[in-house]
Amino acid sequence: MKHKKALIIAGCLLLLVLLAITAIKIFEFQTSASHDQKPTYSIQRIHHTDDLVESGKIVANDTRLLHNPTGQIDQVNVRDGDHVAKDAVLLTVYDQTVQDQVNEAQNALDKAQQGLNRAITANNKVIDQFNKSTDATERETLQETINKNKDDISDQTRDLQAQQTQLTTLKNKVYQSLLAPFAGILTIINDEKTGDPVITINSDERHVQAKVTEYDYTKLANEHPAKITAIATDKSQTSVVRNLSQVPDTTDKQNIATYPFTVPVDGRFMYGQSVKVALPQDEIKLSAKAVVTRDKQLFVWRVNSANKVHLQPVEGTKKNGVFVLTTGIKSGARIVTNPDKSLKDGMRVVK
16 A cells, blocks of 8 residues: 555656656747747838829910900801911901991091192192292292192191091901900800800910818928829829919818919810829828937937848927928838837848
8 A cells, every 4th residue: 555655656756847847848948939039020111191182173374255346247267166376367347337437537538638639739820820920029929829838738738648547547447357365275155135256265275273271281382293184084294383372262161271273284184174183292201109219319220121220310200199200211211110129230120
């Protein structure tokens, strides 16, 4: 009995020893593995902030309603949708009232010409009489008459020339033309009362009309690069911001202020077309946790091509958990976003 009990105790002791040895081996293995394992950190490739995208419409630089000259439409040379060059004759009108004035002026001119002709003929007779006279007193009287006639003829000639100028001016107004003030595309409708054509011209030069909210106003400026893409056709063009207003749009009924701006475009876009305006942003934003402070200076852990880290000085501002970078590192670089005190310069990190 005692021998059996001794065997049981011996067996238990042996089991305890084996368990202890196993535990030690497991601990040594884990410790060894932990020493060999590389630290694991989150690595991020930084990029500029996403483009600011606004909606817009294509409009003509100049849209002008043209006013027909006074008179009756005589001839229309264009149709709705036509493209015309600057100074093209769009239509002509005939003014009967002016024609009546021309007739009156012509009659007055004819009478004045007849009067001048009579005065010249009469004076020529006096001159002939003067040439034939041998009496000194008579010749003196005739000379005075000739001089007076010459003055009268000069006055009548000047009046006649003025009437001729007036007549020419009136004749030019009988038929008047409506000219295109600039090159562009026409929109023509007929007046409901008179039936006369009403012409609007849209300039060839066009631009995007868009708005930016007060929250994004500081993200663009005049000459800021922009990419315009037509929603319907995917046609695109690069350009720049122009005419960024400092005054909000008073017609906008939103609860936030919006500020108009324009972007010049070429003829690949149609009037009225809906487009998107993408405005690239130079700003780079990081998680504030990625930035560490050493001796009152800000750094990030930059990861090189060999996955080794190095402290990189940076400058910027922290706000609401975000660090807005101003200098120190460029877009495309990789950084550790969750650094800890274990990181050392030159340490290889695992993504």
